[in-house]
Amino acid sequence: MKHLLTGTLLACACASAATAQDITLGRFFGACEDAGNDTKASVGEACIIQSIINAADAEIEGVSIETLPTDWxxxxxxxxxxxxxGTPPDVHVMHxxxxxxxxxxxxxxxxTEDDLSGAGIDPADWTDSARDAVTYNGEIYGIPMDLHANLWHVNMDLMAEAGLVENGEPVLPSSPEELLEHARQLKEATGQNYLAADFAQFPIGVRLVLALMWQQGENIFSEDGTATIDNDAAQAAVETITQLFAExxxxxxxxxxxxxxxxxNGEAAVLVNGTWVVDFYTAEAAKEETGLDNYYAADFPTLFGEGATWADSHIWVIPSPVKQDAEKYSAALKVLAFINEHNVDWARTGHMAVRNSVLESDEYAALPHRTEYAGTAEIARDTPPAENYGAIxxxxxxxxxAIWLTDKPVGDALADANIEVQDLLDR
Amino acid sequence: MPKAKSPLRRLNETQSAYLLLLPFLLTYGLFLIYPFFRGVWISLHDWNLLQVAFNPDAKKFVGFENYVRVMWGRNIEWSPWARPVLQALGLLGIAAAVTLNRTRRLTGATGIALGLAGVALFLIAGVYAGEEGRWFDRRFWPTVGNTVLFVALTVPGVTISALLIAAALNRETRAMGLLRTLFFLSQVLSVTVVTLIWQIMFSPRQGLIANITELSGGSPITWLTDERFAMAAIVIATIWWSLGIAMILFLAGLQDISKDLFEAGALDNCTGIRAFWYITLPNLKRTITLVIILQIILHFQVFGQSHLMTQGGPNDETQVLVRYIYQTAFRDSELGRASAMAVFLFVIMGAFSIVQFLVGREEKD
Structure with missing residues (x-):
């Protein structure tokens, strides 16, 4: 009887070792129903990432991945x-x-370096900024997937109509005054707006103002936790944009x-948005029915002293409790390694790759519009690290x-923002 | 031979009552009473959601500091004319309660409730941050104000439209039955679906409303991002959504009114609008009170409409209390502070529940 029991137990143990290790995965980017396994064919962030995950699920032996439903x-x-x-996903994406x-x-x-190399991930291949993105107090806490930044997405037909194209490239402004001039010129010639962006909900407007502050060598708060929003640089940055609204x-x-x-629809010559839509707009421009036919993805122009554009990185991490289960941890690392391996596929969205070997590859250089915004990696910036970034x-x-939608005076709004950000930094 | 009594038969009436109540009491205690007291307890701590999850000792008892930091400020003063309009309204409420009670047009509890509401408005609206002073949390009271405004617009909106629809549909024909179902249908949708429908309706590019305005020659309104219309937009969506239950309650109330009353009224030439005013409305008084108070309690908890349609914007115009609690707890991880706000919300809703209890009891007498 005893032997029979041990035998059954052993059989169970073997069976469970043979079954796949289940990995739950949390991500944003939106839902994609039929992403398939082909990481070279999908279009748009949601479908590209899901096709990579589906491929990982199919190709990594002994690991099955369940993508959890989450909302952006x-x-x-x-x-x-x-x-x-106490129930975080086994791997998840974050910024x-x-x-x-x-x-x-x-x-x-x-x-650890051993964990990473054991799974086939080579941190030495990552760019410096990518390595910084996953490093905190000297330790590596994840694998970087991209560098993404704000671009100026340009409708070349409208620009040409306004005489703002030279040598096949858009002529972009180099000062706030020139911005206003170009915008007037374009309105005159086409009747359309010069610039569009989400100033009303999603913080694209914030990222625009941040970039314009960095271009003047200022920031919204210092490393030591002092808010620095109520100043001339912020005023100039905001007014660069409000002058367009006013006219x-x-x-x-x-x-x-x-x-x-x-x-x-062809109702705005420039859209300020991130790198994540380059492949989507390329696909839209190719369609007959869209008003945008001739699409160009330009670096964020320098309107003040130095070049700067808002940037961030998507990274993949493993929650610390997963480490207690060695098998699960190793399976989770395999998933991260697979994503790292498919860095060039993710770059098809329009994001910049994080591996030097990918950045130097022909496949990467051949991606649409890639050369047009090659300068963006150089000017990518972000705010100093803060625990309550979301609230700030x-x-x-x-x-x-309040400034652009409810006509609050710029000075009042910046003073209020300064007080509130300081409150958050002091908490 | 006498049969042996089953164990259940041996219980007396009280014991079996308790036994039958037990499942309810257990669930109620576990999912309502316990979380409530735990919430109060958390509100007395400096409690970071993530930090405490990884280190249970990371919380710190701070007494009422969270309440102070949320609701109070530096150099807070009171004056009888800090907000003249609101305070005058409060005084008016007190005066109305006193006179109506004297002339016996308002009964005890209702009079007291109106009077207390007036006193509360007069006192609360008089508080302001004095010179060099400031609120510690500059968003909390404006958020409470937005929530009250939302309730003040939505509750009459739902009540009046539901009452009119119920009165119009209170007939026993097949078409009316179909219409009743149609009007009730919106109620079964989840808030995500409702807000999605209305975001499309309100969209200045593809929305139905924008198309109609353009047809009639106007330029489309950007409902959800215009400070003048954002609150109206979420109120309209909410009225459309929560019409159903109120309508059903009114229909039930209408069918309770004896046909004899209308027949007697018709003999005296009281029909149509007059019959509605002199017969229907007075007989529906209890239902109307019930609907209003239920709606008040329900709509103070508004969250999804503001969160999904306007993200509280533009410039916090549609930021509501539950969304602020949610953000404080989950975005900012400040569970203690969020719990203090939640306790505040509980007190408001508790006050309305007491009013409902008092009014309900009075009408039975």
């Missing part, structure tokens, strides 16, 4: 609630700017979907919206 807008709230409830918050509390597993050369009331639609960004978004 509430992603971090859901993830935090999952951590607080570089959230690392201090999560790693600061010990929520993320530190990945009806841009509409502050469009949200993300509406501003994008106005660009695709929200304050700026609210006060900037």
């Amino acid at each position: 807008g509430n992603y971090y709230d859901q993830i935090k609630a999952a951590y607080a409830g 570089r700017h959230r690392v201090p918050e999560f790693a600061g509390f010990g929520a993320l597993a530190a990945l 009806d050369l841009s509409n502050p009331q469009l949200n993300y979907a509406d501003s994008q639609q106005s660009f695709l 960004q929200d304050v700026l978004n609210r006060e900037l919206q």
